[in-house]
Amino acid sequence: MGMHSKKSRLLIWMLTAGLAVAGLSGCRKSVSEEELAGQTEAAGQEAAQTEDGSRPQEGGSGTAGLLEESGPEESLAEDDRETAGQAESGMQETEEVKETEPEETAPQILENLSGIAPGTVLNPEQLDLTDWDRYFMDWEIEEGDNLYERINGKSYRENPYVPLESLRYVKLIHYNFDGQIQVGELVISRDILDDMRNIFRELFEEEYQIQSMYLVDNYWTGDPDTTDWASIEENNTSAFCYREITGGGNLSNHAYGKAIDINPQQNPYVSYSSGSPSWSHENANEYIDRDSGLPHVITHEDPAYRIFTSYGFRWGGDWNNPKDYQHFDKN
């Protein structure tokens, strides 16, 4: 990727030299935990500093502060994935590392998204995109923890059908409408976790743009339906919400965390009566014509359609009536 810092290369070079006979797996384990911890912390701070200045206004207005603490920290100390990525590239580039530089000037690679608030815009040079799992992280939600407190009584409530254990909180990176790399968050079913990890990696690789991705709880109005409305008004992409299907009746696939609505302003929910379309969000007016060629409109040619359906998801734009162009789900 060419994104490894000179510091990293120097570090790896020294380690490689010291452990010349150790082979790849030996190298991976050789960077000390302290080094890693130091790098992680510095990278996290650096990213957090960019947040207020560059976070787009739309979406969860004023949410970043609230969300600061929302990601559970227990998985921070994860493993030596960072070491592995650096060690491999360091070994390929040993000839370059001899010119040394002061360590303070070396950019830091962001180890993962722990402690990075949703909505934060990241510097691409901070990312090691050879390891997607750093930037698509998932957590269980447990009664009483920060995430639980955030969603309980809002998008989640105790019910006979959807146990808390079936849900996962996900933090990930995506491109926003300005082409910047932004942190997003979702609650989804554990049953589609692996699919979603792959889908969002593929979307990211195609630089697919999503305006914002916050939990619907950021828009909570007091009931699930008007909350969904509020989230859509802000063009927010979201997945889990314990609610019935639009119009009432059965539980929506969103209630199971097995559905996601992408860029809902450009991809509205449209119902037809005697062939005439009707829709409820005014900001969707110009997107009723699906052949407009406007950006972010999901069609059969759109990467979102291609990628989601390749993992067995259905697209709401393929339904007869209503057409739910923002919606992908999997049973």
Ligand SMILES: [Zn+2]
């Ligand atoms: Zn939907």
